[in-house]
Amino acid sequence: MDSITVTIRPDGRLSKNGLRRANWRQSQQLIAQARLDGFVLGQIEMGGSWKTPEQASVHIVQYYARQPFDFDGLACACAPTIDGLVDCGVLVDDDPSHIVRYTLAHQKVHTMPENRVEITVTPISA
Secondary structure, eight states, X not given: OOOEEEXXXXXGGGSHHHHHHSOHHHHHHHHHHHXXXXXXXXXXXXXXXXXXXXXXXXXXXXXESSOOOOHHHHHHHHHHHHHHHXXXXXXXXXXXXXXXXXXXXXXXXXXXXXXXXXXXXXXXXX
């Protein structure tokens, strides 16, 4: 398997600005749910053929119809999902020695139902 892609619809309250305005209890629940979602989606995508790479690249694309997150907000909103991918073994860890390339992008879509974020993990050969 060349890469793993999980598709999420992150809650806007998980963005950097959203977390500043939210109640801490609510934020903790949202973070815990996003991490669990990342864990479950990662397990589904891994199947039986994924070998956890020592180093990987992570590419995040937000497909948006109205207003995209700014890049720091997008990274913040995806962080709990990436932690879930670490928990299930898609990644060894999410530190810079294991994720050696981290890219963010936006792509405009026509309708709100198309809104989503895709997180792709690709192994990097040593």
